[in-house]
Amino acid sequence: MSYDPNNIFARILRGELPCNKVYEDEHALAFHDIAPQAPVHVLVIPKGEYVSQDDFSAGAPDALIAGFWRAVGTVARELGVVEAGYRFLANTGADAHQEVPHFHVHIFGGRDLGRMIKRFDD
Ligand code: AMP
Numbered sequence: 001m002s003y004d005p006n007n008i009f010a011r012i013l014r015g016e017l018p019c020n021k022v023y024e025d026e027h028a029l030a031f032h033d034i035a036p037q038a039p040v041h042v043l044v045i046p047k048g049e050y051v052s053q054d055d056f057s058a059g060a061p062d063a064l065i066a067g068f069w070r071a072v073g074t075v076a077r078e079l080g081v082v083e084a085g086y087r088f089l090a091n092t093g094a095d096a097h098q099e100v101p102h103f104h105v106h107i108f109g110g111r112d113l114g115r116m117i118k119r120f121d122d
Contacts, residue, residue, distance in 0.1 A: 003049040003099065009102035013047060023075045027067030030075045030107075039110025040079050040086070044072050050103040053090045073106050081109030 006008070012031070019031035022042055031049045033041040046068040050056040056065070076086055086109035093099040 001051050001055075003055075004045045004101055005049065007044050007046050007100055007102050009043075009100050011047070013045065013102075023071065023078060025035045025050055025071055025074075027064055027069070028071035028075075030071065033106065038113065040081055040106040040108065042075060042079060042107045044107065045102055045104045051064060052092045052098060052103050054092055058102045072107070076107055076109070076110070079107065079109065081107070084109065085113075087113050 004009060012019045013029060015121065019029075021029065021031045023030040023044075026047065028044055028046055030042050030044040033043050045065060046056060047059065048056075050060060050063055056068075060068075072088060076082055076088075078088075086107055088107045089108070090104065091106075
C-alpha cells in the first residue's frame with residue numbers, strides 16, 4: 001500500500017488540521033484521540049511517511065525508529081500512567097481495523113484495561 005499524503009494524520013503533521021497536542025520532538029508527535037476509549041487515550045505518530053508498523057519497521061531509518069519508540073515511552077511517563085500500568089497498541093491492516101493509514105501507536109490508561117483482546121471464541 002502506498003502512502004496517502006492526504007491522510008488525516010499527515011494533515012495534522014503539516015499543521016493543516018488541529019490536534020490536542022501532548023508532546024512533540026524531532027521524531028514524533030503525540031495528541032489526544034478524538035474519540036477516547038479510556039480516560040487516557042493518546043496517539044503517537046512518527047514524523048515520516050509510513051503507512052503502518054509493517055512499513056515503518058521495514059523502511060524507517062534506525063534513528064527514527066529509536067527516536068519514535070523513545071517518544072512513546074516519554075509520552076507514557078508524562079501522562080502519568082506508568083505506575084498504574086498502560087497498554088500500547090498499533091492496528092495494522094484490515095483484520096486489525098486500521099482506519100488511518102499513517103503508522104500510529106495508541107496509548108491507553110487510566111483504568112483497568114482488562115486482559116489482552118477479545119477471545120476469538122467469545
Ligand atoms: P486506527 O483504527 O488504529 O487507525 O485508529 C485511528 C484512531 O484515530 C481512532 O481511534 C480515531 O478516533 C482517531 N482519530 C481519527 N481522527 C482523529 C483526529 N482528527 N484527531 C485525533 N484522533 C483522531
